Amino acid sequence: MPFHASVTTPLSWLGIALALSATAYACLSLWAWFRCERVRKHRRANVNDQASRPVSVLKPLHGAEPRLYENLRGFCEQHYAHYELLFGVRDPEDPAIAVVQRLQREFPQLPMALVIDPMVHGANLKVSNLMNVLAQARHDWLVLADSDISVTPDYLSRVTAPLNDPRVGIVTCLYHGVSHAALSSRLGQLFIDDWFAPSVRLAHAFGSTRFAFGSTIALRRDALEAIGGFDALKDTLADDFWLGERTRQLGLHTVLSDLVVGTDVSETRLASLWHHELRWLRTIRAISPLGFIFSFICFTWPVLLLALLLSPSVPCLVIALVGGTARTVRYLASWRSTARPSRWHDFWLTPFRDALLLVEWAGALIHWRVDWRGQVLHARDHAPSRYP
Numbered sequence: 001m002p003f004h005a006s007v008t009t010p011l012s013w014l015g016i017a018l019a020l021s022a023t024a025y026a027c028l029s030l031w032a033w034f035r036c037e038r039v040r041k042h043r044r045a046n047v048n049d050q051a052s053r054p055v056s057v058l059k060p061l062h063g064a065e066p067r068l069y070e071n072l073r074g075f076c077e078q079h080y081a082h083y084e085l086l087f088g089v090r091d092p093e094d095p096a097i098a099v100v101q102r103l104q105r106e107f108p109q110l111p112m113a114l115v116i117d118p119m120v121h122g123a124n125l126k127v128s129n130l131m132n133v134l135a136q137a138r139h140d141w142l143v144l145a146d147s148d149i150s151v152t153p154d155y156l157s158r159v160t161a162p163l164n165d166p167r168v169g170i171v172t173c174l175y176h177g178v179s180h181a182a183l184s185s186r187l188g189q190l191f192i193d194d195w196f197a198p199s200v201r202l203a204h205a206f207g208s209t210r211f212a213f214g215s216t217i218a219l220r221r222d223a224l225e226a227i228g229g230f231d232a233l234k235d236t237l238a239d240d241f242w243l244g245e246r247t248r249q250l251g252l253h254t255v256l257s258d259l260v261v262g263t264d265v266s267e268t269r270l271a272s273l274w275h276h277e278l279r280w281l282r283t284i285r286a287i288s289p290l291g292f293i294f295s296f297i298c299f300t301w302p303v304l305l306l307a308l309l310l311s312p313s314v315p316c317l318v319i320a321l322v323g324g325t326a327r328t329v330r331y332l333a334s335w336r337s338t339a340r341p342s343r344w345h346d347f348w349l350t351p352f353r354d355a356l357l358l359v360e361w362a363g364a365l366i367h368w369r370v371d372w373r374g375q376v377l378h379a380r381d382h383a384p385s386r387y388p
Helices: 010-043 068-076 096-106 125-134 155-164 183-205 221-226 239-249 270-287 289-298 300-310 314-337 347-366
Strands: 055-060 083-089 112-116 141-144 168-178 217-220 253-264 369-372 375-378
Touching: 010 183, 010 289, 010 300, 010 314, 055 068, 055 125, 055 155, 068 083, 068 096, 083 096, 083 125, 096 112, 141 155, 141 221, 155 168, 155 217, 155 253, 168 183, 168 239, 183 253, 183 270, 183 289, 183 314, 183 347, 217 221, 217 239, 221 239, 239 253, 270 289, 270 347, 289 300, 289 347, 300 314, 300 347, 314 347
Parallel strands: 055 083, 055 141, 083 112, 168 253
Antiparallel strands: 141 217, 168 217, 369 375
8 A cells, every 4th residue: 555645535535534533542552551550550459358348248130150059159169257149030940040059058157048939020020039138138338249250369358349429329340251262252352452452541530430230239238229229220221331320310429349250252243242242232322322423433444445545645654553552552551450471372363352342332323122031022122210
């Protein structure tokens, strides 16, 4: 491709604009990563769990997911004085029951209950499960965590510590992907580590707290009751986000914990990864439609390539080199906070990852349909009204 020294046509200027946008995002997300690391190191301290209150951990389960036993076992090994584990399933034949029963035998000293209740309270089956489990919870500090989350022994101490401040509504955690050998799983890990997490860190660095993740939501029972309980979320799609949003509407703060947990990426086929990520992107579009439209600038490699095709000029090339360098440095710098075995592991997949994201982004713009565990939902129909 011959490069020209100057920019002369409208298409060339469009290419420059695209290159500038993608490069600005790459540079800012790199800055946000370093900023986040400094904040994490500053905030990390030994938390005395004796000064904390008893906690009820609510774990909705559905099926025998890969590594379910290992992930749930991590919650049984917490260095926390007083807590109980409550597992909920809807189907009495659910294979997750056997995993919970194994843990009950392995940790007989730990308060642990299995709630089997087929009652459906609304369109969101996960929230229905949580409503059934909450009825058995004994404590006023609550921690909700998805079934595919892996944690360290200091998890409960660190995520509940901010709840001592009455101004805090919820505490939530970012997460990194835990993949296996399949290509689809590795691409799914990059979706989380190389696109989703950097965008959250960047938004947080600029002061946004409009997030809450199913990986962890810690809150007090009085805050949950103030927003109308789980009943207010039973027909929503992004229940984790709206749980945080409703507490923010009450004037309470959202705290992003310094702890990053792991989440399994279990897809074994590209088709299942496609459907999972399309559901995720359509949900994000429903929550923040304007921000989602402009999120294409996050897909660094294809956007820079398109920019160079539109503007094969020296200025555009220089901008693209800066953007590509920033993207590469961010990938290499973040490997210790992910589950990648080495700095360069799967770096070669990032252009394919970005290209797939761009196609999924376009697909998410076309339709609102969401397929989730056998249910067909429409993302735009599942945003709750304001709290009563």
